Amino acid sequence: MSLGEFDLIKRFFQRARPQPGIDVGIGDDCAVWTPTPGRQMLVSSDMLVEGRHFLATVAPERLGHKALAVNLSDLAACGATPRGFTLALALPRADAAWLERFAAGLFALADAHDIPLIGGDTTAGPLNLCITVFGEAPRGQALLRSGATAGDDVYVSGQVGDARLALEVFRGALSLPGDEFERVRSAMEVPQPRVALGQALRGIASSAIDISDGLIGDLGHVLARSEVGCTLEVDALPRSSIMSVQRLAVQHLCTLSGGDDYELLFTAPVSARAAVESAARAADTPVARIGRIEERAGLRLVDAVGKAVPATFDSFDHFKTPHA
Ligand code: ADP
Ligand code: MG
Numbered sequence: 001m002s003l004g005e006f007d008l009i010k011r012f013f014q015r016a017r018p019q020p021g022i023d024v025g026i027g028d029d030c031a032v033w034t035p036t037p038g039r040q041m042l043v044s045s046d047m048l049v050e051g052r053h054f055l056a057t058v059a060p061e062r063l064g065h066k067a068l069a070v071n072l073s074d075l076a077a078c079g080a081t082p083r084g085f086t087l088a089l090a091l092p093r094a095d096a097a098w099l100e101r102f103a104a105g106l107f108a109l110a111d112a113h114d115i116p117l118i119g120g121d122t123t124a125g126p127l128n129l130c131i132t133v134f135g136e137a138p139r140g141q142a143l144l145r146s147g148a149t150a151g152d153d154v155y156v157s158g159q160v161g162d163a164r165l166a167l168e169v170f171r172g173a174l175s176l177p178g179d180e181f182e183r184v185r186s187a188m189e190v191p192q193p194r195v196a197l198g199q200a201l202r203g204i205a206s207s208a209i210d211i212s213d214g215l216i217g218d219l220g221h222v223l224a225r226s227e228v229g230c231t232l233e234v235d236a237l238p239r240s241s242i243m244s245v246q247r248l249a250v251q252h253l254c255t256l257s258g259g260d261d262y263e264l265l266f267t268a269p270v271s272a273r274a275a276v277e278s279a280a281r282a283a284d285t286p287v288a289r290i291g292r293i294e295e296r297a298g299l300r301l302v303d304a305v306g307k308a309v310p311a312t313f314d315s316f317d318h319f320k321t322p323h324a
Contacts, residue, residue: 005122011096012102013026013087013103014027017116025116025118025119026119033118040139042134043133044074045130046071047130048063048066048128048129048130049128054066058189059101059105059189060102061104061105063105063129064101064105064106066189066191067129067131068109068133069191070191070262071133075135076197076210077143077198077208078143078144078198079198079201079202080142080198080199083134083136084118084134085115085118085132086132087106087119088129089129090123090124091122091123091127092124092126118134143201143202145222145224145225147267148223148228148267148293149226149267149269150228150294150295151270152269153269153270153273153276154219154230154265154291155266155287156215156238156265156266156288157263158192158194158263158285159239159263160239160261160263162239162240162242162254163184163188163191163259164253164257165184165242165258166181167188167258167260168254169184169185174246188260191262192262194264196282197264197279197280197283198264200280201264201268201276201279204268204272204276205266207266208265208266209222209266210262210264210265211259211265214258215256215257215258219265219299227297228297229294229295229297229300230298231292231301232290233304234256235304236290237288237290238290267293273289
C-alpha cells in the first residue's frame with residue numbers, strides 16, 4: 001500500500017480521546033479492558049463483502065455507517081449496551097480520500113453510541129470489512145432467540161421492507177419517484193440499529209432477534225430456538241406509504257422476505273403490553289403487534305380478518321436474481 005499500514009491506522013482509525021473502561025486501545029497486540037462487575041459480555045461479528053452485502057456505488061460514509069450499524073443491531077437484539085468494537089479491513093488500495101469518508105461515517109455512528117474503536121487488522125485485498133462489537137448486559141438479562149412461549153404477542157419495530165424495495169430498484173425490477181427512491185435507498189444504506197429499544201426491552205421481552213435476512217426467516221429462528229409456532233397477521237406489518245401502493249407480490253416479497261431491515265422482532269407476554277408500549281416510548285421507537293406465538297409448530301400467515309394468506313412465494317420468482 002502506498003500509504004503504509006501503520007500510517008493508515010494512525011491517521012484514520014486511532015483517535016486521541018479517553019476511552020472509559022478501556023485500559024489499552026489501538027497500538028498493542030491486544031486491547032485490554034475491565035469488564036463491569038455483575039455484567040455479562042456479549043460479542044458479535046458481521047462481515048460485509050462488496051457485491052454481496054453492499055453495492056460498489058455506495059458512498060464510503062454510508063458504508064462506514066452500515067458496517068457498524070449491522071453489528072450494533074445484533075447487540076440491540078440482545079438488549080446489550082455497546083462498549084467497543086474492532087475493525088478488520090481488506091482494502092484494494094490505500095485511498096486516503098476514501099478512507100477519510102469511510103472513517104467519518106463509521107465514527108459518526110460510533111460517537112452516537114459512545115463506543116471506541118479498540119483494535120483491528122488492516123491488509124491489502126478485495127474490499128472486505130469485518131467488525132466485531134462488544135457489549136454488556138446485566139447477568140442473565142440478555143434477550144435471546146429462545147424464550148418465546150405460547151400466548152406471547154409478536155412485535156416488530158419501525159417499518160419493514162424499504163431496504164428490499166431499494167434493492168429491487170437498483171436491480172431494475174421496479175422504479176420509484178426520485179424522492180421516494182432516496183428515502184428507501186437511505187433505509188438500505190443507512191440503517192438505524194435499535195440499540196435503545198433493545199435495552200428498554202430487557203426484563204420485558206421473552207425473546208428477540210434483529211431482522212437482517214428477512215422477517216419470515218428471522219422469525220423462523222425464534223420459533224426454532226423457542227420450540228413454538230406462530231400466526232402472523234400479514235396486514236399488520238408496518239410499512240411505508242410507498243410500500244402500500246406496490247403490487248401485493250412486491251409488498252410480500254419486501255416485507256416478509258426482504259432483508260436488511262435491522263428492525264427488532266420480539267415477543268412478550270400479553271400481560272406486558274403496557275410495559276412494551278412504555279419501553280417503545282422511552283426508546284422513541286414505534287413498535288407494532290403483528291402476531292401470536294402458539295404451541296403448534298410452524299408459521300401461519302393470515303390477513304386482517306384471520307383468513308389464511310397463501311404463501312405466494314412462487315410469484316416472487318421473477319425477482320430471484322443473484323444477491324445485490
Ligand atoms: P498484530 O501484528 O499484532 O496483528 P497489527 O500490526 O496488525 O498488530 O496492528 C497494530 C495495532 O493496530 C493493533 O493494536 C491493532 O489492533 C490495531 N489495528 C490494526 N488495524 C486496525 C484497524 N483497521 N482499525 C483499528 N485498529 C487497527
Ligand atoms: Mg495484525
